[in-house]
Amino acid sequence: MSNASVIIIGNEILSGRTLDQNANFIAKRCSKIGIFLEEVRIIPDVSKIITTSVKNLSKKYHNVFVTGGIGPTHDDITAKSVASAFKKKLVLNKIAKNLLENYYNNSNIKLNSSRMKMAYLPSRSTLILNPLTAAPGFKVKNVWVMAGVPKIMQSMFLTSVEPKLKKGKITHAMSVKVDKPEGDIAHILHEINMEFKTIDIGSYPYFTPPKAGTNIVFRSTDLIEIKKSLKKFCNILKSNDILFRIENNYSY
Amino acid sequence: MSNASVIIIGNEILSGRTLDQNANFIAKRCSKIGIFLEEVRIIPDVSKIITTSVKNLSKKYHNVFVTGGIGPTHDDITAKSVASAFKKKLVLNKIAKNLLENYYNNSNIKLNSSRMKMAYLPSRSTLILNPLTAAPGFKVKNVWVMAGVPKIMQSMFLTSVEPKLKKGKITHAMSVKVDKPEGDIAHILHEINMEFKTIDIGSYPYFTPPKAGTNIVFRSTDLIEIKKSLKKFCNILKSNDILFRIENNYSY
Numbered sequence: 427m428s429n430a431s432v433i434i435i436g437n438e439i440l441s442g443r444t445l446d447q448n449a450n451f452i453a454k455r456c457s458k459i460g461i462f463l464e465e466v467r468i469i470p471d472v473s474k475i476i477t478t479s480v481k482n483l484s485k486k487y488h489n490v491f492v493t494g495g496i497g498p499t500h501d502d503i504t505a506k507s508v509a510s511a512f513k514k515k516l517v518l519n520k521i522a523k524n525l526l527e528n529y530y531n532n533s534n535i536k537l538n539s540s541r542m543k544m545a546y547l548p549s550r551s552t553l554i555l556n557p558l559t560a561a562p563g564f565k566v567k568n569v570w571v572m573a574g575v576p577k578i579m580q581s582m583f584l585t586s587v588e589p590k591l592k593k594g595k596i597t598h599a600m601s602v603k604v605d606k607p608e609g610d611i612a613h614i615l616h617e618i619n620m621e622f623k624t625i626d627i628g629s630y631p632y633f634t635p636p637k638a639g640t641n642i643v644f645r646s647t648d649l650i651e652i653k654k655s656l657k658k659f660c661n662i663l664k665s666n667d668i669l670f671r672i673e674n675n676y677s678y
Numbered sequence: 679m680s681n682a683s684v685i686i687i688g689n690e691i692l693s694g695r696t697l698d699q700n701a702n703f704i705a706k707r708c709s710k711i712g713i714f715l716e717e718v719r720i721i722p723d724v725s726k727i728i729t730t731s732v733k734n735l736s737k738k739y740h741n742v743f744v745t746g747g748i749g750p751t752h753d754d755i756t757a758k759s760v761a762s763a764f765k766k767k768l769v770l771n772k773i774a775k776n777l778l779e780n781y782y783n784n785s786n787i788k789l790n791s792s793r794m795k796m797a798y799l800p801s802r803s804t805l806i807l808n809p810l811t812a813a814p815g816f817k818v819k820n821v822w823v824m825a826g827v828p829k830i831m832q833s834m835f836l837t838s839v840e841p842k843l844k845k846g847k848i849t850h851a852m853s854v855k856v857d858k859p860e861g862d863i864a865h866i867l868h869e870i871n872m873e874f875k876t877i878d879i880g881s882y883p884y885f886t887p888p889k890a891g892t893n894i895v896f897r898s899t900d901l902i903e904i905k906k907s908l909k910k911f912c913n914i915l916k917s918n919d920i921l922f923r924i925e926n927n928y929s930y
Binding site: 437438439441444445447449450451452453457463465466468469471497498499501535536538540541543558559575577597599607608612616626627629631632633638643645 | 691695707717718750865
């Protein structure tokens with residue numbers, strides 16, 4: 427099964443101004459196609475940190491998804507930082523240049539030198555197409571670099587990244603909403619966890635005062651085993667007169 | 679100025695099931711009290727990874743804020759993992775035990791052995807009080823460990839973490855909403871950026887089709903310098919007949 431990490435570049439996330447939603451989007455898509463997202467890092471707009479993070483995570487994971495910092499302004503330093511992670515130069519990518527020329531010729535916006543900067547990419551990059559605003563992302567080795575604006579990042583990911591990723595076995599999940607705080611059912615969960623070693627059982631308490639309850643999520647690539655463990659868990663709840671509801675199953 | 683990092687522990691975040699909001703909350707609070715948040719990591723419920731991450735980030739930053747995995751169930755492995763990062767043992771913390779006994783004696787919930795597990799903390803921990811559900815977080819060295827449930831984490835942070843943090847110079851921010859896509863004003867930003875080296879100028883495009891515009895954020899601990907750079911920027915916009923609006927200033 428292939429794995430991945432995400433690097434979110436952005437002072438605006440670290441200052442708290444913006445709530446990041448890109449990591450969650452990529453996490454969901456990875457779950458849907460059977461890629462195991464193992465780590466997310468949010469780092470500042472500092473070239474050296476971007477370079478080091480990309481270099482380290484690219485060695486550690488099959489895929490690294492990077493978002494942010496590929497626009498036309500002075501704070502867009504991702505392309506040069508990724509280039510330097512792989513000891514590459516920034517070069518004018520002709521296909522990217524054509525994409526920009528076509529897009530801006532058909533609009534009333536001028537393709538000035540600031541915008542042309544977006545066609546300078548690490549040498550031997552593969553383009554990641556941008557269906558919304560033309561300026562492409564790029565892939566170097568196993569590192570996929572996309573825009574930071576969520577709508578653009580999503581359109582890049584869905585049209586030009588996901589179709590090229592190696593799919594794996596999908597991790598299925600089923601969830602049970604239990605009408606008890608988690609301390610009341612911890613011993614039951616422990617028992618199920620010991621019996622079904624291949625199932626990842628997560629316990630997530632919720633509080634809607636005065637009520638406290640717990641969502642239990644069973645995760646595995648083996649749906650039959652999930653159903654077996656879930657059945658056993660629910661039978662124990664029943665025999666203890668604990669109310670619960672099995673939620674619709676979903677794949678992340 | 680002291681700095682910090684955040685470690686979010688949770689398979690449910692990495693699977694995409696849950697959108698993390700804890701990092702954003704801590705980021706905002708850090709900005710408010712002049713602590714520079716330099717990195718966020720989201721990692722899975724795997725003891726070895728928790729231990730390594732805590733060990734590494736605790737060396738690198740003044741403060742490490744950890745959320746998640748301190749409840750009563752089998753998947754709550756944060757306390758033992760943090761203990762092992764500092765070669766400490768898990769011991770029954772008497773104050774934590776008292777807190778739990780008081781809380782559960784006053785409720786109709788039983789303090790069973792699963793719940794008592796929450797009083798076993800790394801030796802020589804300082805407690806982080808939990809105003810909502812009693813089970814405390816803890817501090818070892820420069821690592822502050824809090825609950826994963828946002829409401830509980832927030833109440834812990836506000837009442838028992840933030841008052842103890844060393845405050846720094848606050849980073850002020852002012853923001854200008856410009857009625858042009860960022861490619862049109864990149865050269866102006868470049869000019870301002872070269873002149874005001876101490877100001878961190880962020881450019882954040884937005885798209886509400888058919889309109890595209892840019893939010894420009896000026897950040898610095900020096901409010902006078904922010905105002906100077908902002909004034910210069912706005913004057914250039916005016917002389918180019920570009921519409922803009924200065925947003926209220928805020929401190930992150």
